[in-house]
Amino acid sequence: MSALSRRSALKRLGIVLASAGTMALVAGSPRAQGQAGRIIEIEARRFRFTPNEIKIKRGEVVTLALRAVDFPHGFNLPDLSIRADLIPGQVVTVRIQAVQPGRFAFLCDNFCGEHHEEMSGTLIVDT
């Protein structure tokens, strides 16, 4: 997908890219440069990511579009060295490509209240 068509796809989804908060991280192969791939929207709300299970194929390039709706949250996927602050009103995009299969935990790492510790999820990479 070209950068242009990605932008229009994001527009169709009603996403406004935050200029300051935007990230485009690539884990794995540099082949992912320039590809946005499938866009997976993730909502961060006290105390849950929706969805909290993200399934992707090994080698597939995807863009996570993360949006905090109620409180400053954090997104941390330590196994891929990816983390971002999620500020309400901004969409943070993270482009990832997982090169090995497995289950990778992610969590909210900005303390957000009574059940903050339950705010986590799993990236599942299938072969």
Next chain:
Amino acid sequence: MDRRNFLSLAAVGGGAVFVSGLSGCANLGGMDKAANAANANFYFVQLSDIHWGYKGPDNPDAAVTLGKAVATVNALADQPDFIVFTGDLTHTTDDGLERRRRMAEFKRIVAALKVKDVRFMPGEHDASLDRGAAFMEHFGPTHYTFDHRGVHFVALDNVSDPGAKIGDEQLAWLEADLARLDKAAPIVVLTHRPLFDLAPKWDWATRDGAKALQILTPFQNVTVFYGHIHQEHHHMTGHIAHHSSKSLIFPLPAPGSQEKRTPVPWDAAMPYRGLGFREVDTDPRKATYAITELPVVRT
């Protein structure tokens, strides 16, 4: 004779050997004696992760566990020089008034400790929702230093920032504080979260902990005591030792050993299993710290 008497006798013995090495110089011997008293062995108690206000199946005795631990500390044959609480004094609540009520209750219960030199530190449950405001109202500063019998103690705050950062300002303060010390000085760092990446997927890390370790690395005798992970754990980063403490609420699984960081279930047949606190026998001249783990209730 209990262990403490034995240790203090051993210390006196060591001092005597040292003094005899300077025989013929009464004045120097006298000075050494004074130095030995100032740097004499002592012990302190570390309690951590009380989570006052927690209600749930993982500790159905949560309302009395702290009181029992206070009684156990008070029953120690020799009382410690001081006691430190390394954070999560209270269980978090979104309600600021309730947070203050829990802190006031906590304070009332620990006021029964016989030892009056008690140092408090915040955990993320106490401080992360209001950047330490309620904690400071009840317990004072969230980071500070003190010296005890020649050991320099630094209480570092890695919880008032909700993103688990010490922050550049506090790191600069740490660097300035340490600058005046001899590189061989015995230094103890007290903190809540691990300063190293123990299990980042469980939030068992400090985001800028590596910067603190970098500041500490030039010093030869640094030991860190922390909490947060609700279990005993020992780890070295270079020459710096890190010792986490048990909790007084519920144990957590070994770092990264399962997908979710769910508490170890309460066992009615063995209440308080996996909970406790510790004594730290300190030899300031050798910068050694002998840890003895104690249960909530001694039988």
